[in-house]
Amino acid sequence: MLRVDIITIFPEYFREAFDYGIVRRARAAGLVEIKAHNLRGWTRDKHSMVDDRPFGGGDGMVLKPEPIFAAVESLTGAQGRESVPNGTRVALLSPQGRVLTQSLAAELAQCSRLILICGRYEGVDERVAEALVTDEVSIGDYVLSGGEPAALVLIDTIVRLLPGALGSETSAANDSFVAGLLDCPQYTRPQEFRGMRVPDILLTGNHAEIAGWRRAAARKKTRRNRPDLLKK
Numbered sequence: 001m002l003r004v005d006i007i008t009i010f011p012e013y014f015r016e017a018f019d020y021g022i023v024r025r026a027r028a029a030g031l032v033e034i035k036a037h038n039l040r041g042w043t044r045d046k047h048s049m050v051d052d053r054p055f056g057g058g059d060g061m062v063l064k065p066e067p068i069f070a071a072v073e074s075l076t077g078a079q080g081r082e083s084v085p086n087g088t089r090v091a092l093l094s095p096q097g098r099v100l101t102q103s104l105a106a107e108l109a110q111c112s113r114l115i116l117i118c119g120r121y122e123g124v125d126e127r128v129a130e131a132l133v134t135d136e137v138s139i140g141d142y143v144l145s146g147g148e149p150a151a152l153v154l155i156d157t158i159v160r161l162l163p164g165a166l167g168s169e170t171s172a173a174n175d176s177f178v179a180g181l182l183d184c185p186q187y188t189r190p191q192e193f194r195g196m197r198v199p200d201i202l203l204t205g206n207h208a209e210i211a212g213w214r215r216a217a218a219r220k221k222t223r224r225n226r227p228d229l230l231k232k
């Protein structure tokens with residue numbers, strides 16, 4: 001069983017997020033438990049301040065270290081990164097993180113406890129990354145408004161890798177990227193739609209020829225949309 005705790009100033013953002021599809025099934029089957037916590041619950045001042053102005057000047061606000069350290073320490077019982085229990089990873093979602101890949105997701109899917117810290121504003125006090133966090137993770141080179149959508153993406157990639165999360169008809173090992181190529185094009189009925197016909201070969205029942213067509217079509221699609229995958 002994997003337990004995921006999300007630390008966020010917008011816990012309501014996640015209200016229905018895990019109630020659909022594979023993630024819902026995995027929760028129902030007891031493979032994962034996911035809880036979003038309000039960072040403000042770990043503030044001690046009467047205004048529940050989670051952010052403050054940046055030292056050195058500059059626009060925007062920075063998330064303060066104290067509530068984040070208090071949150072992680074109360075969830076893990078640990079004091080800082082050194083004493084984080086075995087099997088627990090503490091991830092900060094940040095644009096400065098290492099970029100999420102399928103292999104990082106597979107690594108995180110091995111742990112028993114995952115604590116996700118969602119940044120907001122202009123950033124998070126660097127002492128969080130220095131002393132509290134085991135993994136600083138970005139989901140790619142584009143700008144989000146905060147770490148919350150990145151946490152959704154990270155949880156989705158991890159949960160579908162948990163043993164038993166996918167039906168027996170599919171397996172995570174079959175997925176795109178694992179093979180280094182994009183998926184081949186898929187078609188269903190009708191055979192002709194607005195003048196566009198399904199490739200005849202898929203209707204023949206010749207499984208060897210179909211497999212060959214699919215490999216070629218996947219390579220063609222990969223060359224057009226993701227040539228970087230072919231160059232590795």
Ligand code: 9D3
Nearest residue numbers: 093094095122138139143144145146147150
């Ligand atoms: C690098 C941009 N920063 C320059 C001043 C400002 C900034 C932009 C966006 C600071 C924080 C954010 C909020 N983004 C995230 O928290 C985030 C993120 C992202 O923006 N892109 C990809 N992955 C992630 S994970 C968390």
